[in-house]
Amino acid sequence: MKTILMLALVLAPVLSLSAAVVDISGEVADPNTAVGAGNSARCIADAYFGWQTGNCSIDVDNNGFLFGLDNGNGNPLNYSGVISGSGGVWFKGAQFWTGNTTPVTLSGSNPNTYSGTCSVGYGRLLLSKDDGVNAVPADITVGGDTSDVNDNDQIIWANNNQIADTATITMQGARTSLLVLDGYSDTIAGLVVGANGTVDTGAGGLLQTQTLSVNGTPMSAGTYTSSESWIAGSGSVVVVPEPSILIITGLAGLLLLRRK
Numbered sequence: 001m002k003t004i005l006m007l008a009l010v011l012a013p014v015l016s017l018s019a020a021v022v023d024i025s026g027e028v029a030d031p032n033t034a035v036g037a038g039n040s041a042r043c044i045a046d047a048y049f050g051w052q053t054g055n056c057s058i059d060v061d062n063n064g065f066l067f068g069l070d071n072g073n074g075n076p077l078n079y080s081g082v083i084s085g086s087g088g089v090w091f092k093g094a095q096f097w098t099g100n101t102t103p104v105t106l107s108g109s110n111p112n113t114y115s116g117t118c119s120v121g122y123g124r125l126l127l128s129k130d131d132g133v134n135a136v137p138a139d140i141t142v143g144g145d146t147s148d149v150n151d152n153d154q155i156i157w158a159n160n161n162q163i164a165d166t167a168t169i170t171m172q173g174a175r176t177s178l179l180v181l182d183g184y185s186d187t188i189a190g191l192v193v194g195a196n197g198t199v200d201t202g203a204g205g206l207l208q209t210q211t212l213s214v215n216g217t218p219m220s221a222g223t224y225t226s227s228e229s230w231i232a233g234s235g236s237v238v239v240v241p242e243p244s245i246l247i248i249t250g251l252a253g254l255l256l257l258r259r260k
Helices: 003-010 031-036
Strands: 021-028 040-049 054-056 067-070 077-079 088-092 104-108 119-131 140-142 152-156 168-171 175-182 185-193 195-202 207-215 222-224 237-241 245-250 252-259
Touching: 021 031, 031 040, 031 054, 067 077, 067 152, 077 245, 140 175, 185 195
Parallel strands: 021 040, 040 067, 054 077, 067 088, 077 104, 088 119, 104 119, 119 140, 119 152, 140 168, 152 175, 168 185, 175 195, 185 207, 207 237
Antiparallel strands: 222 237, 245 252
16 A cells, blocks of 8 residues: 555656736736736736735736836835836826825836836836846836926936936926936936926936937036036036047048047
């Protein structure tokens, strides 16, 4: 009898569970339950993770659709997964008139890779991925919501180099738009500051950009500090144009000169 039991144990099959890809659309209020930990999500229409998201590491392929993270006006939402795909992404934190300033937080060690335009419709977006890991891999717009012109929209840095070097940040709309570097540094391709936009560098924060436009006026290369009405804090915004290439031909052949 003992021999039979041992044989049964040896012959018992070994089951391996693989992660599933779960299709989503519309509001997914509690993705940890609806999609399931260890699985990933794929948009089959515009979709967003909602107010019960909490701590979530579920990877999302927006699949060319619009995907969002919405903390329902102030519920904790810490997203450490990866958002990929060719579609756009939006974030909504708590509106300030509610008295709640809880942000939507992007954290983790893996970069987001989506290629569509991103927007902070209202509230605060906290960039807290590891140093040098892109929380925002594409162009991003701050502001634009007109529901309460006395409110404000913010992107806040909690580590260095959170936005892709190729991205442009646009601050627009009737509401106040804030970039809060909080002493950290980042490098981007372009910065567009609207009439209600402010860059708050904090203590020694640095934002380097190849191009800068303020209220529709292109700005020249150089260092801009709090002497400008649109900058707060003791740090700076530095405009360093992309190097150009001069091509000179002659008898000696082809000479390339790079101006830095």
